[in-house]
Amino acid sequence: MMTTFTRPLIERRLFGPGPCNPYPEATAGLALPLLGHLDPLFITMMDETCDGLREVWGTTNRRTFPVSATGSAGMEAAFVNTTGPGDVVVVAVNGLFGQRMCDVAARNGAEVIAVEFEWGTPIDPQRVAEAHPNPKIIAAVHAETSTGIRNDIAALGELKGDALLLADCVTSIAGIELRTDDWGIDIGYAGTQKCLGVAPGLAPFTINDRAFELRIENPRSWYLDLGLLGGYLGSNGTQSGRTYHHTAPTAMVASLHAALGRILQEGLPHVWERHERAGRVLQEGLQKRGLELFATEGHRLPDLTTVKVPDGVDSAAVRGELLERFNIEIGAGAGAYASSVWRIGLMGPNATEENALLVLAALDEVLPGA
Amino acid sequence: MMTTFTRPLIERRLFGPGPCNPYPEATAGLALPLLGHLDPLFITMMDETCDGLREVWGTTNRRTFPVSATGSAGMEAAFVNTTGPGDVVVVAVNGLFGQRMCDVAARNGAEVIAVEFEWGTPIDPQRVAEAHPNPKIIAAVHAETSTGIRNDIAALGELKGDALLLADCVTSIAGIELRTDDWGIDIGYAGTQKCLGVAPGLAPFTINDRAFELRIENPRSWYLDLGLLGGYLGSNGTQSGRTYHHTAPTAMVASLHAALGRILQEGLPHVWERHERAGRVLQEGLQKRGLELFATEGHRLPDLTTVKVPDGVDSAAVRGELLERFNIEIGAGAGAYASSVWRIGLMGPNATEENALLVLAALDEVLPGA
Numbered sequence: 001m002m003t004t005f006t007r008p009l010i011e012r013r014l015f016g017p018g019p020c021n022p023y024p025e026a027t028a029g030l031a032l033p034l035l036g037h038l039d040p041l042f043i044t045m046m047d048e049t050c051d052g053l054r055e056v057w058g059t060t061n062r063r064t065f066p067v068s069a070t071g072s073a074g075m076e077a078a079f080v081n082t083t084g085p086g087d088v089v090v091v092a093v094n095g096l097f098g099q100r101m102c103d104v105a106a107r108n109g110a111e112v113i114a115v116e117f118e119w120g121t122p123i124d125p126q127r128v129a130e131a132h133p134n135p136k137i138i139a140a141v142h143a144e145t146s147t148g149i150r151n152d153i154a155a156l157g158e159l160k161g162d163a164l165l166l167a168d169c170v171t172s173i174a175g176i177e178l179r180t181d182d183w184g185i186d187i188g189y190a191g192t193q194k195c196l197g198v199a200p201g202l203a204p205f206t207i208n209d210r211a212f213e214l215r216i217e218n219p220r221s222w223y224l225d226l227g228l229l230g231g232y233l234g235s236n237g238t239q240s241g242r243t244y245h246h247t248a249p250t251a252m253v254a255s256l257h258a259a260l261g262r263i264l265q266e267g268l269p270h271v272w273e274r275h276e277r278a279g280r281v282l283q284e285g286l287q288k289r290g291l292e293l294f295a296t297e298g299h300r301l302p303d304l305t306t307v308k309v310p311d312g313v314d315s316a317a318v319r320g321e322l323l324e325r326f327n328i329e330i331g332a333g334a335g336a337y338a339s340s341v342w343r344i345g346l347m348g349p350n351a352t353e354e355n356a357l358l359v360l361a362a363l364d365e366v367l368p369g370a
Numbered sequence: 371m372m373t374t375f376t377r378p379l380i381e382r383r384l385f386g387p388g389p390c391n392p393y394p395e396a397t398a399g400l401a402l403p404l405l406g407h408l409d410p411l412f413i414t415m416m417d418e419t420c421d422g423l424r425e426v427w428g429t430t431n432r433r434t435f436p437v438s439a440t441g442s443a444g445m446e447a448a449f450v451n452t453t454g455p456g457d458v459v460v461v462a463v464n465g466l467f468g469q470r471m472c473d474v475a476a477r478n479g480a481e482v483i484a485v486e487f488e489w490g491t492p493i494d495p496q497r498v499a500e501a502h503p504n505p506k507i508i509a510a511v512h513a514e515t516s517t518g519i520r521n522d523i524a525a526l527g528e529l530k531g532d533a534l535l536l537a538d539c540v541t542s543i544a545g546i547e548l549r550t551d552d553w554g555i556d557i558g559y560a561g562t563q564k565c566l567g568v569a570p571g572l573a574p575f576t577i578n579d580r581a582f583e584l585r586i587e588n589p590r591s592w593y594l595d596l597g598l599l600g601g602y603l604g605s606n607g608t609q610s611g612r613t614y615h616h617t618a619p620t621a622m623v624a625s626l627h628a629a630l631g632r633i634l635q636e637g638l639p640h641v642w643e644r645h646e647r648a649g650r651v652l653q654e655g656l657q658k659r660g661l662e663l664f665a666t667e668g669h670r671l672p673d674l675t676t677v678k679v680p681d682g683v684d685s686a687a688v689r690g691e692l693l694e695r696f697n698i699e700i701g702a703g704a705g706a707y708a709s710s711v712w713r714i715g716l717m718g719p720n721a722t723e724e725n726a727l728l729v730l731a732a733l734d735e736v737l738p739g740a
Binding site (some may be wrong): 046070073223 | 376441473476614621
């Protein structure tokens with residue numbers, strides 16, 4: 001076999017839509033001596049991790065924990081446990097991840113009503129709430145990673161009536177204001193590789209008692225069955241004591257644990273403010289250079305900025321040059337905007353003014369005619 | 371909040387049924403500068419990882435890759451893509467993981483025929499093959515982590531007829547002889563936290579062309595849909611080019627990549643021999659002390675040894691004392707044998723004669739009357 005299994009020791013600055021560079025504490029957490037998943041030390045660490053997740057979710061939900069897979073599995077866990085044949089699910093769609101919600105919900109046999117909005121614009125909560133008189137679930141993406149738009153989840157919470165509100169918080173958690181309980185979110189999922197500043201591989205998840213009571217018993221997924229995971233969570237979950245379900249990814253949990261400690265030590269409002277400031281500096285700098293932002297003003301995410309590729313500029317060539325010359329990764333656009341939009345993320349430890357200035361300076365070097 | 375997010379820097383020797391201590395290369399791989407999941411450097415690393423996995427699986431299957439979740443999700447991926455209503459699945463059950471296969475297959479709507487054998491004894495391939503004249507799938511566990519038994523998968527492969535052979539290789543891969551193609555395994559899944567010597571979090575997976583052709587289109591799981599994952603794998607998978615599916619857990623892949631390099635440098639036959647020798651020393655030593663092994667002679671796994679708890683001995687107290695005094699973790703028994711059997715794993719870097727001697731010496735210290 002000719003495979004060498006060596007790897008050039010190149011350090012990238014991950015300014016795309018995620019993963020970002022991890023917090024140093026998160027990287028150190030990965031390399032700590034590994035613990036078994038039943039070790040009392042691990043169980044304490046998992047308890048603390050769930051405590052920390054409750055803080056960043058803004059919830060007191062006892063069922064708050066990391067699903068043992070990436071953010072997309074969080075989406076699957078949310079739907080597989082709550083939707084089945086006969087259930088009506090209204091999904092607000094203004095980007096790729098809203099679309100994906102429709103696909104995932106439909107595979108569970110739900111009747112899906114997609115309420116569509118133009119990509120780059122926010123959802124209209126009123127239109128979403130009026131799409132069906134009595135849905136089981138209303139679902140929306142808080143921070144659309146595909147477009148850089150922040151949707152108004154709090155307004156949906158006010159309008160939801162008896163429906164359960166299901167929110168994708170992958171690109172909002174630990175980066176922008178998120179108040180699960182205050183806003184009426186009943187089921188939420190996220191990922192670790194955005195503003196939490198941890199490598200991809202876990203899906204922070206929260207579900208309140210009302211949604212848990214309305215769940216599907218024996219859902220189609222064994223791996224993501226919240227009834228079984230209750231045992232796995234033990235006292236933090238159903239209080240029924242821990243029982244073996246699957247082997248927790250202990251290194252990834254140690255990393256998330258360390259990152260949460262770092263974030264809560266800085267203080268969540270300060271972390272939000274840091275993301276806000278970095279995004280503002282970046283977005284003002286881009287506009288000062290005559291570049292046009294893609295997301296509608298007033299609804300722009302600070303942690304993920306979308307910018308239109310200028311006419312006549314080769315989108316991929318610019319990204320390639322940033323990577324080659326400066327080890328800076330930025331993202332292509334999503335879906336139909338693959339070559340007409342760039343996505344620039346300043347998330348987790350990357351969310352600083354200095355990094356905003358660095359991206360701008362690097363773009364000045366590589367943009368044609370600059 | 372009172373949570374401290376600190377953790378005592380205790381190093382455990384993980385001699386339970388998994389996770390084991392990772393190879394040092396695997397730990398170093400976790401802490402390498404993180405790569406984005408679309409970075410050309412990551413794609414090369416993923417290609418090499420799939421190459422390495424083909425070696426340890428003993429297969430040329432192009433669809434060989436790590437599922438982005440733990441081993442149990444590998445089991446779910448295997449069944450969700452291949453079984454649905456109307457499909458007959460024959461499962462050989464001689465332990466916990468055979469039982470779990472029945473649960474997972476049934477959730478997918480399959481007609482499950484469980485062929486039961488006493489725990490601690492091997493399956494009888496003939497009885498399994500004769501359980502149904504024309505099943506779609508025959509499934510069995512190669513190395514039963516719950517009992518320490520090695521089942522004869524090669525014999526099942528000879529008897530399978532037109533059925534697809536689906537094998538759980540979680541506790542066999544990279545520890546004992548495994549020859550996917552030679553033995554007629556059509557679908558296999560594993561975990562990283564046993565003999566591969568990597569933290570838990572990925573499920574090495576392989577499926578051959580015949581099984582892929584017979585798969586369920588649009589399976590109930592979006593996250594584990596092999597059709598979509600084909601795009602994610604790109605040239606190593608369906609050759610159709612890479613398309614975004616989910617964000618790969620890049621740190622865990624880097625760790626698996628490094629461990630595979632380590633294992634293949636040592637040489638797979640040498641790695642198997644090292645596991646064999648460590649297990650032999652341990653099992654002979656246990657018997658020399660008058661302890662009785664649980665698994666039937668001639669069918670014992672070297673990497674996972676099951677031993678009966680002597681009459682009158684408090685199983686949990688012994689495990690607790692090993693952990694407290696010597697930082698040595700061994701496992702309880704599974705299911706009905708929770709307090710009457712211990713499980714001692716010598717896997718990955720832990721599979722050495724020295725570690726076998728260490729466990730024996732530590733047991734001498736803590737066993738009552740020793």
